[in-house]
Amino acid sequence: MNNVRIITxxxxxxxxxxxxxxxxxxxxxxxxxxxxxxxxxxMVEKGxxxxxxxxxxxxxxxxxxxxxxxxxxxxxxxATSANGLLYMHEMLHWAAGSRVPVVMAxxxxxxxxxxxxxxxxxxxxxxxxxxxxxxxxRNSQEVLDTLVQAxxxxxxSLLPVMVCYDGFVLSHAxxxxxxxxxxxxxxxxxxxxxAMGISEGDFMNLNPLILSEPxxxxxxxxxxxxxxxxxxxxxxxxxxxxxxxATDREFESxxxxxxxxxxxEYRMDDAEHALVxxxxxxxxxxxxxxxxxxxxxxxxxxxxxxxxxxxxxxxxRALSGVATATVFEKDVSxxxxxxxxTDLKATLFDKGLRPRFHSYVAGLGGRDVRPEQLVQxxxxxxxxxxxxxWIDVHG
Amino acid sequence: xxxxxxxxxxxxxxxxxxxxxxxACGLMLTYRHALKALNxxxxxxxxxxxxMTVLHGVYPxxxxxxxxxxxxxxxxxxxxxxLVAGLRAVGKEDYTVVAFAGDGGTYDIGIQALSGAFERxxxxxxxxxxxxxxxxxxxxxxxxxxxxxxxxxxxxxAKLQQKKDMIGIVEAHGIPYVATASPAFxxxxxxxxRAAKDITGSRYIEVHAPCPPGWGFPNKDLIKMGKLAVExxxxxxxxxxxxxxxxxxxSLALAEKGRKKTVADYVKGQTRFKKISGEQIRALxxxxxxxxxxxxxxxxKRR
Ligand SMILES: Cc1ncc(C[n+]2csc(CCOP(=O)(O)OP(=O)(O)O)c2C)c(N)n1
Numbered sequence: 001m002n003n004v005r006i007i008t009x010x011x012x013x014x015x016x017x018x019x020x021x022x023x024x025x026x027x028x029x030x031x032x033x034x035x036x037x038x039x040x041x042x043m044v045e046k047g048x049x050x051x052x053x054x055x056x057x058x059x060x061x062x063x064x065x066x067x068x069x070x071x072x073x074x075x076x077x078x079a080t081s082a083n084g085l086l087y088m089h090e091m092l093h094w095a096a097g098s099r100v101p102v103v104m105a106x107x108x109x110x111x112x113x114x115x116x117x118x119x120x121x122x123x124x125x126x127x128x129x130x131x132x133x134x135x136x137x138r139n140s141q142e143v144l145d146t147l148v149q150a151x152x153x154x155x156x157s158l159l160p161v162m163v164c165y166d167g168f169v170l171s172h173a174x175x176x177x178x179x180x181x182x183x184x185x186x187x188x189x190x191x192x193x194x195a196m197g198i199s200e201g202d203f204m205n206l207n208p209l210i211l212s213e214p215x216x217x218x219x220x221x222x223x224x225x226x227x228x229x230x231x232x233x234x235x236x237x238x239x240x241x242x243x244x245x246a247t248d249r250e251f252e253s254x255x256x257x258x259x260x261x262x263x264x265e266y267r268m269d270d271a272e273h274a275l276v277x278x279x280x281x282x283x284x285x286x287x288x289x290x291x292x293x294x295x296x297x298x299x300x301x302x303x304x305x306x307x308x309x310x311x312x313x314x315x316x317r318a319l320s321g322v323a324t325a326t327v328f329e330k331d332v333s334x335x336x337x338x339x340x341x342t343d344l345k346a347t348l349f350d351k352g353l354r355p356r357f358h359s360y361v362a363g364l365g366g367r368d369v370r371p372e373q374l375v376q377x378x379x380x381x382x383x384x385x386x387x388x389x390w391i392d393v394h395g
Numbered sequence: 396x397x398x399x400x401x402x403x404x405x406x407x408x409x410x411x412x413x414x415x416x417x418x419a420c421g422l423m424l425t426y427r428h429a430l431k432a433l434n435x436x437x438x439x440x441x442x443x444x445x446x447m448t449v450l451h452g453v454y455p456x457x458x459x460x461x462x463x464x465x466x467x468x469x470x471x472x473x474x475x476x477x478l479v480a481g482l483r484a485v486g487k488e489d490y491t492v493v494a495f496a497g498d499g500g501t502y503d504i505g506i507q508a509l510s511g512a513f514e515r516x517x518x519x520x521x522x523x524x525x526x527x528x529x530x531x532x533x534x535x536x537x538x539x540x541x542x543x544x545x546x547x548x549x550x551x552x553a554k555l556q557q558k559k560d561m562i563g564i565v566e567a568h569g570i571p572y573v574a575t576a577s578p579a580f581x582x583x584x585x586x587x588x589r590a591a592k593d594i595t596g597s598r599y600i601e602v603h604a605p606c607p608p609g610w611g612f613p614n615k616d617l618i619k620m621g622k623l624a625v626e627x628x629x630x631x632x633x634x635x636x637x638x639x640x641x642x643x644x645x646s647l648a649l650a651e652k653g654r655k656k657t658v659a660d661y662v663k664g665q666t667r668f669k670k671i672s673g674e675q676i677r678a679l680x681x682x683x684x685x686x687x688x689x690x691x692x693x694x695x696k697r698r
Binding site: 023024026051052054055056057058060061062064065066067068069070071072073074076090091094197198200201202203204205206207208209210211215216217218221223 | 435436437439441448449451452453454455456457459460461462463464465466467469470472473474475476477478480481482483484485487490507508510511514515
């Protein structure tokens with residue numbers, strides 16, 4: 001433990017971007033992401049970070065400009081939250097469809113209306129079908145390390161990566177974080193070189209109009225149609241699961257810390273009951289598991305780190321022996337249930353697993369979630385009396 | 396030095412046969428001469444959703460010899476900013492970034508990103524080719540459509556409002572170069588792209604691009620319509636360098652001697668104006684005359 005600093009997750013994110021030697025940053029302030037924007041601006045103005053910093057006039061423009069910068073060969077970074085992320089929606093699809101390795105920090109915040117600045121994960125969950133890799137972090141150390149990994153993953157798979165962490169809970173809370181050395185990061189992340197950079201006289205037409213069927217180019221080679229490109233995106237996202245794991249292993253071999261790759265487990269070895277969640281809520285679930293163990297219930301936690309691509313195999317393996325699975329999440333797919341629960345249920349069905357299952361929505365808009373509430377919810381499943389699935393809700 | 400004759404223009408063509416634009420497309424002619432003025436090997440064109448997307452062809456074949464990066468409709472100014480920043484970051488500053496957007500992509504949905512890019516002083520050329528409507532999606536009204544024009548979203552009453560003063564908005568950003576052009580005056584257009592290429596900072600060129608199917612005139616009248624727009628003063632050719640205004644080409648000739656043709660002469664050849672009332676023609680004439688007078692005053696005050 002050489003270089004330990006007591007910092008927020010936002011500072012950790014800014015430091016990570018700098019360690020990754022980003023070349024173009026474009027960002028627009030929104031609470032609770034703002035400090036990331038400000039700290040990077042300061043690094044650039046002080047000359048500590050040699051990068052182009054674009055003070056854009058909106059999030060739509062922030063994403064548009066980093067995509068374009070990436071298309072001409074620069075390593076790029078941006079960060080946002082909530083309505084800012086939603087304002088990017090068109091551009092998120094554009095990034096994935098362009099196959100650019102854009103990396104973004106998403107500081108999770110509830111989405112208006114009505115306004116809230118506090119945390120839940122509705123913002124990033126609402127973007128889950130845009131073709132981005134989504135990684136969720138449980139603490140500030142993981143934020144820093146995951147962002148470093150994200151550049152590697154993005155550049156290897158030519159896919160954009162969103163690193164999500166909970167607003168205020170992590171973004172504004174100071175904890176000790178070990179900063180990897182520049183040499184270590186450089187070893188994981190060689191200088192960015194992309195096949196997509198421009199070269200003189202190569203008159204490409206990027207992202208033009210395309211038909212659905214494959215079509216011959218002027219030399220007679222068959223080129224994909226729209227649907228084929230969409231298939232490629234899907235296949236490459238699924239294949240990115242391997243890249244995410246490999247990158248985490250490499251990071252561990254260089255820096256000495258790993259984060260589990262796609263998922264992480266806590267006391268799952270002999271668990272009969274599983275609590276499943278993402279981000280800081282998963283971290284908090286470990287307290288609930290400890291409490292349940294004290295009561296004689298063999299309980300563990302499965303934390304989902306990669307939400308897209310969805311780690312079906314890993315989750316099925318982790319949950320293959322449990323009698324109950326209780327999902328806690330800070331988002332809803334309105335009109336159905338929590339998004340993570342929906343996906344997990346589908347995965348379990350595919351694998352022929354039928355634990356008693358229920359999903360709980362918790363902590364929306366920063367509402368406090370206490371471990372005893374998680375215990376109580378899990379007990380409802382264990383005793384076969386599931387409640388309404390929303391923890392601590394009135395009205 | 397002003398280009399005096401068409402034979403002085405570069406012979407090389409950068410737009411090959413096989414574009415998907417309509418016959419007699421004002422944009423197409425504009426682009427053809429613009430690319431001659433730019434260094435096609437060191438130019439990157441940012442293109443939003445528009446007829447320009449169509450012109451550039453369908454994957455995997457493009458008839459245009461230039462690097463083209465398509466971007467979403469609202470994003471042109473921002474995409475161009477990203478290109479400029481990215482090129483700087485990778486040490487390719489010798490490329491010229493040129494955005495080519497329609498009036499809808501400029502006056503309407505793209506104005507925020509455009510304003511942002513200009514305010515930051517982004518080093519690029521922004522071209523608005525103004526065909527006075529959303530032509531790619533089928534002739535809907537834009538804020539650049541003229542009063543009295545029937546469009547597919549002003550089908551009965553025709554457009555009631557005046558054209559937005561985009562040049563005024565652009566000028567208010569204090570950028571070093573603002574110009575207007577017309578494909579009907581290709582030498583002037585060529586010279587302005589040449590001039591813009593050599594200036595550093597944000598540059599704006601607005602080209603009035605007649606559209607036969609959208610405006611309702613025969614293909615053969617493309618140049619005639621473009622000329623009429625200038626000769627009536629509906630579209631005025633000028634250049635503003637560091638705030639210094641100067642009429643050019645036919646507009647300059649009109650100012651020095653001769654008389655503007657009337658708005659009535661212009662509207663009568665276009666079916667989009669078939670419902671224009673006498674009152675609307677008078678309003679359009681007034682709008683045209685007022686602007687023309689203002690431009691004359693600025694031209695005379697030039698340093
Ligand atoms: C966000 C968004 N809204 C709407 C469209 C549909 N659309 C594509 S091109 C276009 C009109 C373009 O008009 P203009 O910018 O004037 O260019 P022109 O078609 O005349 O060349 C519209 C409305 C789109 N592509 N994106």
